[in-house]
Amino acid sequence: MKNKFSIGQMSKLHNIPVKTLRYYDEIDLFKPIEVNPENGYRYYSIEQFKLLDIINYLKVLGVPLADIKKQTSNRDINELIDTLQEHKRITEQKIQELEMAKKKLEARIDEFKTAKYIEDINVPFIKTIPERKIIQLKETISSFFELELSLRKLKQQYHHLASIFIGKVGLTISENNFQRESFLEYSSIFLILEEVERSKLIEEIDFAILPQGTYACIFFRGGHSDAPAYFHVLNDFIKENDYKIKGDFIIRTIIDEFISKNQEEFLAEIQVLIE
Missing domain, CATH: 1.20.5 (Single alpha-helices involved in coiled-coils or other helix-helix interfaces)
Known part of the structure; x- marks a missing residue:
């Protein structure tokens, strides 16, 4: 059988699993020239090698088997180009x-x-921050339950544009709530848009902006429930240096229990625009 190759031989010659060749036969993509009626053995000819090469080439390019089958059946150059x-x-x-x-x-x-x-934990400092584009949901949030529901609303609204990940999620506290020391009552939730996400939004939605400017900031170890003490520290720093608050306070968690089991690595930041 000089011009007959068993399925095992074809598998070795073309580095294709036997089960794949059987599947190609089942879907009429690449059929043997002969099947022994007594034992069901499949045999192929050397003239089929080129066809199998074409199938493998198109498959490597990511062309679905249905399209490959259409091409190998019709053998139309225009269809292949398309x-x-x-x-x-x-x-x-x-x-x-x-x-x-x-x-x-x-x-x-x-x-x-x-x-x-970060070394200067719990120590207020000043930094200049460039403009940040955000998608934002303005509503009162005063519990973890409400926070998570608000975050889901935001995600549902913009699910195709931005992904939720720790560090990208922020909350705002109005100056009024800050003065009343309602440090756990937030006025909005937002997602910071990364550069690759911002490029998709130019013509799709009206996003909000955290303006470029000078911010009074403080890093601390902990989460939202630990924040009130650090709002006081930051406020004292602002007063001592005669800064003027120009907007809402921002708080975001950077590392929490879902990122690290070590509580000493937990990290959050408070920021507020000043002049």
């Missing part, structure tokens, strides 16, 4: 998605590395 152009478009879209994922990973890695080595 198919390849469509999968080129799909591939380019996947590349963009992977680039976006890479940039998000880089941003999270940089923030966590920085957070691990």
Whole structure:
């Protein structure tokens, strides 16, 4: 049987699993030239090698088997061009998605590395922060239950645009609530948009902005329930230096129990725009 190859031989010659060749037969994509009626053994010819090469090539390019079957059946050059152009478009879209994922990973890695080595914990300081674009939901939030529900509302509204991750979620406290020392009553919740997300929003929605400017800030170990003491520390710092508050206070958690089991690594930050 000089020009007959068993399914096992085809598998070794083309580095394709036997079960894959059987499946190709079942879906009429690549059928043997002969099947022994007594034992069901499949046999292929050398003339089929080129066809299998084409199938493998298109499969590696990500072309679905249904499209490959259509092409190998019709053998129409125009259909092949259309198919390849469509999968080129799909591939380019996947590349963009992977680039976006890479940039998000880089941003999270940089923030966590920085957070691990912050030395001035519990000490107020001044820093200039560039403009930040956010998507925001303005409503009163006074419990963890309400916080999570509000966050889900925000996510449902913009689910295709931004992802929820610790460090990106912030809460605002109005100056009025701050003066009343209602430090656990928030006036809004927001998601900070990363650069790769902002690029998608230009023509899609009206986002809010945290303005560029000078901010009085404080890092502390803990979460929202620990924040009141640090609001006082920050307020004393603002008064001592004759700064004027220009907007809502912002609080965001950077590291919590879902990121680290070590409570000594928990980190949150309070910010407020000043002049």
